[in-house]
Amino acid sequence: MVLRVVHYLNQFFAGLGGEEKANLPPEVRPGPVGPGRLLQQMLGDRGEIVATLICGDTYFAEHPDEASRRLADLLRPLQPNILLAGPAFSSGRYGLACGEMARMAFQDLKIAAVASMHAENPGVQAALAGAYIVPYGGSAASLKEALPSLLTLGLKLAEGKAVSPEANGYLPRGLRKNIPADRPAAARALEMLLAKLSGRPFTSEIPIPRFDRVPPAPPVPDSSQATVALVTESGLVPAGNPDRIESSRASRFARYSIGELRTFAAGEFESVHGGYATDYANADPNRLVPLDGAHRLEAAGRIGRTHDVFYTTVGNGTSVSKAQAFGQAIADDLRKAGVHAAIFTST
Amino acid sequence: MLTVHKHIVRDIEFGPKASFRGGLLTVVPEEIQALAAHPLVRSLDVRIARPGEKIRIIRILDAVEPRAKGGDGVVFPGVLGPAQVVGTGETHVLSGCAILSVSFLPRAQEALIDMAGPGAGVSPLAKKTLLILEFTPVEGAHWGEYEAAIRLAMLKVAVHLGEIARSVPPDETQEVLSRSSVSHLPRIGYIINLQAQGSFKDTFVYGKSARDFLPTQITPGEILDGAVVSGNYGHPSLKNSTYAHLTNPVMWELIRRDGDDLTFGGIILKPEPTTLQGKALVAEYAANLANLLGWEGVVVTKEGGGNADIDLFLTAEHCERRGVRTVLLMAELAGADGRTPPLLDSPPGADALVSLGNYEEPMELPPVEQVIGGDSLRMVEGPLAGPLTIPTAAFFGALSPVGLGSLMARAG
Numbered sequence: 193m194v195l196r197v198v199h200y201l202n203q204f205f206a207g208l209g210g211e212e213k214a215n216l217p218p219e220v221r222p223g224p225v226g227p228g229r230l231l232q233q234m235l236g237d238r239g240e241i242v243a244t245l246i247c248g249d250t251y252f253a254e255h256p257d258e259a260s261r262r263l264a265d266l267l268r269p270l271q272p273n274i275l276l277a278g279p280a281f282s283s284g285r286y287g288l289a290c291g292e293m294a295r296m297a298f299q300d301l302k303i304a305a306v307a308s309m310h311a312e313n314p315g316v317q318a319a320l321a322g323a324y325i326v327p328y329g330g331s332a333a334s335l336k337e338a339l340p341s342l343l344t345l346g347l348k349l350a351e352g353k354a355v356s357p358e359a360n361g362y363l364p365r366g367l368r369k370n371i372p373a374d375r376p377a378a379a380r381a382l383e384m385l386l387a388k389l390s391g392r393p394f395t396s397e398i399p400i401p402r403f404d405r406v407p408p409a410p411p412v413p414d415s416s417q418a419t420v421a422l423v424t425e426s427g428l429v430p431a432g433n434p435d436r437i438e439s440s441r442a443s444r445f446a447r448y449s450i451g452e453l454r455t456f457a458a459g460e461f462e463s464v465h466g467g468y469a470t471d472y473a474n475a476d477p478n479r480l481v482p483l484d485g486a487h488r489l490e491a492a493g494r495i496g497r498t499h500d501v502f503y504t505t506v507g508n509g510t511s512v513s514k515a516q517a518f519g520q521a522i523a524d525d526l527r528k529a530g531v532h533a534a535i536f537t538s539t
Numbered sequence: 540m541l542t543v544h545k546h547i548v549r550d551i552e553f554g555p556k557a558s559f560r561g562g563l564l565t566v567v568p569e570e571i572q573a574l575a576a577h578p579l580v581r582s583l584d585v586r587i588a589r590p591g592e593k594i595r596i597i598r599i600l601d602a603v604e605p606r607a608k609g610g611d612g613v614v615f616p617g618v619l620g621p622a623q624v625v626g627t628g629e630t631h632v633l634s635g636c637a638i639l640s641v642s643f644l645p646r647a648q649e650a651l652i653d654m655a656g657p658g659a660g661v662s663p664l665a666k667k668t669l670l671i672l673e674f675t676p677v678e679g680a681h682w683g684e685y686e687a688a689i690r691l692a693m694l695k696v697a698v699h700l701g702e703i704a705r706s707v708p709p710d711e712t713q714e715v716l717s718r719s720s721v722s723h724l725p726r727i728g729y730i731i732n733l734q735a736q737g738s739f740k741d742t743f744v745y746g747k748s749a750r751d752f753l754p755t756q757i758t759p760g761e762i763l764d765g766a767v768v769s770g771n772y773g774h775p776s777l778k779n780s781t782y783a784h785l786t787n788p789v790m791w792e793l794i795r796r797d798g799d800d801l802t803f804g805g806i807i808l809k810p811e812p813t814t815l816q817g818k819a820l821v822a823e824y825a826a827n828l829a830n831l832l833g834w835e836g837v838v839v840t841k842e843g844g845g846n847a848d849i850d851l852f853l854t855a856e857h858c859e860r861r862g863v864r865t866v867l868l869m870a871e872l873a874g875a876d877g878r879t880p881p882l883l884d885s886p887p888g889a890d891a892l893v894s895l896g897n898y899e900e901p902m903e904l905p906p907v908e909q910v911i912g913g914d915s916l917r918m919v920e921g922p923l924a925g926p927l928t929i930p931t932a933a934f935f936g937a938l939s940p941v942g943l944g945s946l947m948a949r950a951g
Binding site for chain 1: 646648660661725727736737738739740773774788789791792793796800801835836837838844845864865866868869871872873874876877878879880881882883885886889890891892893894895896897898899900917918930931932941942944945946947948949950951
């Protein structure tokens with residue numbers, strides 16, 4: 193099969209002009225252009241550069257979403273097997289565009305896609321998590337040396353072959369992928385431990401992440417005036433779980449209006465959490481989310497008002513990124529609703 | 540010292556008379572049903588699944604490797620036999636096979652095994668011939684008592700199979716020392732964290748829930764004789780089944796290498812309490828024990844997800860503070876696309892982690908010819924025999940905290 197290849201260039205490498213043409217909006221031209229001709233020679237009869245996409249660097253930098261969307265619209269009907277972007281060398285704006293092109297084609301359009309640029313090009317950090325980027329440290333004068341790695345990885349991806357940063361020379365994307373281990377975990381553990389004991393170098397197989405720590409909000413000055421919301425990861429939902437929150441690895445949270453309710457009645461609310469025995473919680477759901485207690489405090493004037501919507505999800509094997517997204521969305525909602533404080537119950 | 544006689548089972552079949560010949564184990568379903576009879580069990584279906592067969596097994600509760608001692612010898616003390624200290628004498632083990640208990644239980648997180656295809660590649664038990672015990676409760680059965688009945692039945696069948704093979708000369712014999720040897724090699728111990736947090740999330744040591752234990756020392760022989768039994772139905776891939784305890788790869792690797800490039804310094808069992816204060820206490824207590832035992836290094840494994848990671852990190856922190864160097868085995872919570880930070884915390888002292896794979900990576904499974912264990916799973920819409928997309932986490936033992944699985948994750 194002859195692979196259909198699309199190449200992405202900026203206005204300069206496409207031969208349309210320098211800075212004075214950097215505002216050019218996205219366009220498509222048939223066949224190879226500029227460095228694409230050399231790429232076509234290297235491809236030989238394995239593939240054909242069917243088109244070249246071009247965009248001015250300034251245009252891309254100033255309208256990144258718009259540029260990406262318009263280039264995706266131009267790319268899709270070309271039905272390519274591979275998108276190759278650059279090389280962008282050390283050019284920052286061009287690097288950002290090449291990185292985004294490789295990311296968009298690979299992630300959004302599911303096309304094999306690779307970009308080439310200097311490892312310290314800002315385009316690397318911007319796109320790395322979602323794109324294959326091969327580093328090239330040389331200058332634009334040595335174009336011929338930069339192209340083979342770009343092309344080879346593109347062909348491998350298009351053929352659906354397994355690739356790795358070590359074997360194929362691309363920058364590790366920081367994505368965690370499951371692979372069959374070549375040796376049992378127990379043997380690897382003991383070797384790592386023996387190395388650690390003897391002072392020999394060793395590498396943790398899991399990188400230690402750095403988390404953002406959220407400082408607690410300042411105390412509520414007068415709780416008797418405060419609107420207090422109830423938020424939980426205990427999996428408490430209306431009976432029947434209308435939003436189908438998963439019992440583990442939850443992909444969503446839900447909000448339920450509890451306007452007139454003064455207490456959660458057994459049978460009307462239940463827990464769908466898969467991480468603990470729910471009998472006692474279901475017998476009295478207020479044990480999970482103290483709606484009855486909140487209203488007692490409200491009646492006693494200890495808090496101003498119980499917020500009439502409660503938020504719920506299941507915290508059971510939930511990924512940090514999901515939990516973070518839930519937290520941000522819930523916090524935004526609460527702030528918009530004028531809530532002053534929230535009680536989070538956890539199980 | 541425990542002498543372990545290993546009998547390698549190459550296949551299992553049903554027949555009129557139980558026997559073990561040339562690796563072929565013949566069992567009588569009616570005998571097994573009689574052993575498992577219990578007022579709360581309405582029926583028991585006995586089935587066989589072999590590696591490579593297009594079978595999907597669902598709702599797996601636990602698994603066990605068959606074994607027996609014969610005579611007055613006790614295995615699974617405190618659960619099946621009297622609660623007396625085990626780990627000496629001779630034990631006959633049937634390797635190459637496993638018994639699975641399968642049933643619906645409320646709140647049990649539903650585990651599956653595919654015997655063929657990509658799912659089989661990540662299911663450690665797909666490489667074994669499986670004797671499947673599928674239980675159905677009587678109507679209105681008390682779930683806690685029904686669950687205990689299943690556990691008892693499975694262990695009785697495990698001993699029954701062990702007894703069938705016991706009269707046949709073993710394929711291999713190995714001696715496992717109870718007392719660690721003395722040498723100049725680095726002294727390395729093993730801390731096994733056990734999830735014991737109440738009903739359906741419990742682990743039994745000599746028949747007692749490990750829930751309120753302080754960390755304690757145990758010999759490999761005791762574990763091999765079934766002193767640790769699982770009653771844990773959370774997290775199919777992140778729990779330690781009874782099979783995982785009996786075949787614990789970290790323990791076996793330490794036994795194998797003892798006197799070679801290390802000295803096996805022993806094993807500490809440690810619970811995973813439900814409060815932070817409790818977690819901190821057992822972590823420090825275990826670290827203190829490790830230090831008293833003269834361990835220079837320790838491998839620590841866990842059970843469960845989320846809160847169990849905190850137990851792992853606290854143990855590492857307290858061990859390292861006492862100069863006992865640590866390596867931790869961990870599955871990663873990196874999200875379906877592998878983009879999330881793989882750990883929940885950035886723990887002080889924990890700088891050597893072995894990856895057991897990403898929990899959430901989805902797997903594409905081709906259709907199968909037969910499904911055993913029921914006709915629906917909460918996480919699956921549509922027919923179970925059809926092609927499915929399932930997170931790695933749903934496979935029984937795929938990310939086994941003690942390293943039974945075959946996966947690791949890395950940056951790609």
